[in-house]
Amino acid sequence: MDWIKRLHEAVVKGQKREIAGFAAEALKEGMSASAIVDEAVIPAMNKVSELWRNEEYFVPEVMRSASTMQVCMDALKPLLVTGEHGKDLKVAIGTVKGDLHDIGKNLVAIMLEGAGFQVENMGVDLPPEQFLEAAQRGAKVIGLSSLLTTSMPGMGTVIELFETSGLKENVTFLVGGAPVTANFAREIGADHYAENAAEAVAVLNNLFDSDAQNP
């Protein structure tokens, strides 16, 4: 059995219930956890991103693939060498106060985890103080999500809190959500804006690579 092909297909097609079994079989036949991730899982998510860019996949398909990938990664985690696939960059992400929408934010969280970042998905309707506490726990990237024009100003409130607390320079702010624009992100003092989950991953990958080159 070509397990690389099988696992790749399982991620792309969102075969969430089967993938843990496939991973177990692949390991039994002598494949390493690392090879499964490098040769099947990561290329599969790259394929999913391509399908999304080409408007063949939309949010439900990408979410299903991402959560399928997550099931696979959870099964492999105990066997992966610590730090081998992880990026030493902690991200705390949440939807701001007054907003319960989380589908886009959850997708960003899953895809960032898949890309190797350490992600704390803090939930929805979050008061600004909770983001500050996340930074005090070690988060270096604060991801803010909002789907309502009425709750968008809350993003600015979070950033202001960090400024008055003297912690703004310690973190990087990444913002997104349907009504959010690059212009709005600039106005509130956010460091980065991402239009979708794939862009969020790209932004943080660039940030991580840039930090690695300039420690």
Add this chain to the structure above:
Amino acid sequence: MEGSFTGKERMEAAFRGEKLDRQPVLLLLGGHYAERAGYTLEQFFTQPEAALETAKITCEELDSDALFVPLNPLMPDAQEAFRKLMGKAPSIKKDNIKEKLPRWSVRLPREDPLFSSHLDMCEKCVEVFPDYHINTMIGGPWSFALELRGANEAMEDLYDDKQFLHDLTKYTTDTVIARCLAVLELGVFPFIGDPSAGMSLISPAVYREHVLPYHQKIVEAVHDKGGGVSFHICGYVDPIFQDLIDLGIDGLSIDGPSSLEKLFELGRGKTTIIGNIDPMLFVEGTPDQLDEEARKCLDIAQGEARYVIGPGCQIPLQANLDNIKAFTQACHKYGAF
């Protein structure tokens, strides 16, 4: 009102495909003029008198042709007011919904306290604003289903339990139909807002399997009663333009990310097209930019009788009122036939 025609006459002409003096204007507004009317936003969202007086001031200030009935718990900006009043963001997500659904029957509109208050406001608006085309936003069946189920859970149901999603959407569709018929009886035009049904969330294939049949049911039910209905889906809907046109809906309102040009190519004269200035321009833009955008949309329309100019979605509450005024004036200036 300016001119010799009322806004109601202009809008009804647009739905019939006839021209009067100019292209009608439809603004999706809420409590934007509450302060000018002497009320807080919380009063606007909860007190009938405050809602009505704000609507009066809005009509006087802007002279648009249509209005949306206020005191509507389904409007996006109402959510913020309810959050402040209740101390938490409102949610209708139900636990154990798969076990509960078979026991649910459709709640009649007058049995729902919040919607019943809204029906009272519908009646009032028809009485107080006879010269305006009165619309009310009714939440669409798909978005309603996702709110009851939870959007994340529903996305998994698309793979693991499609039948449950169909059963749930059938329930929400029956509720939506009941609401549409209730407002129609009062002389108000139902405007279905189904924000989660667009390609900003789901694929065209999912729309066609899980949403289209239910939108069709709503259109048929409304038409059977001799009424008309408009649909609005937020975000990007270009891939399903043809499906929406083929539904036979009377008005199709599109959001900023969708292409007005493409919709005119496919649907000119087949439905009344409504839109689609980017709502955020009313917040971030200038009066000159709004003037230019109005001109661009009217250029694309080329004097089409079945076109109503307006924002792509509800204008955010933090919009600059000068921008709203400038936009409306530009529409009057450039929209003459």
